[in-house]
Amino acid sequence: MVQQIEFTLRAYPRGIHLITGEVMRQLPTLPECGLLNLMIKHTSAALAINENADPDVRHDLNAIFDRLVPENAPFYLHTDEGPDDMPSHAKSVLVGPSLTIPLSGGHLNTGIWQGIYLCEFRDYGGPRKIVATIVS
Numbered sequence: 001m002v003q004q005i006e007f008t009l010r011a012y013p014r015g016i017h018l019i020t021g022e023v024m025r026q027l028p029t030l031p032e033c034g035l036l037n038l039m040i041k042h043t044s045a046a047l048a049i050n051e052n053a054d055p056d057v058r059h060d061l062n063a064i065f066d067r068l069v070p071e072n073a074p075f076y077l078h079t080d081e082g083p084d085d086m087p088s089h090a091k092s093v094l095v096g097p098s099l100t101i102p103l104s105g106g107h108l109n110t111g112i113w114q115g116i117y118l119c120e121f122r123d124y125g126g127p128r129k130i131v132a133t134i135v136s
Contacts, residue, residue: 003028003134008127012120016058020116030106031136039098041129044088044122046095052115065091088121095119
């Protein structure tokens with residue numbers, strides 16, 4: 001069986017944000033065994049799984065992305081939407097738009113320290129749409 005729902009995350013500021021709880025509140029009861037695919041419908045944000053215990057990880061990841069893909073690089077052609085726009089597209093390509101998570105016992109089968117993150121790469125990205133597909 002396949003279920004699919006679409007929901008909207010509230011607007012977040014630029015940064016790496018733990019959204020596991022917000023995602024789970026949007027989902028129906030999960031099957032005993034299956035897969036959850038999450039896909040963000042935007043090109044300037046991404047989804048990731050990473051450590052959910054130490055908030056320094058989020059800060060450090062943000063700093064790493066900003067160093068890898070700086071704003072105002074002289075070779076950018078796509079600059080009409082501000083200095084954070086082209087870097088946000090590049091960062092979203094590095095991280096990716098989707099996650100697939102195994103489901104076991106009606107829960108996400110992730111590691112104890114893993115959480116789902118919204119990687120918001122724009123200063124003012126606005127609300128973000130997520131498509132969740134549950135396969136059982």
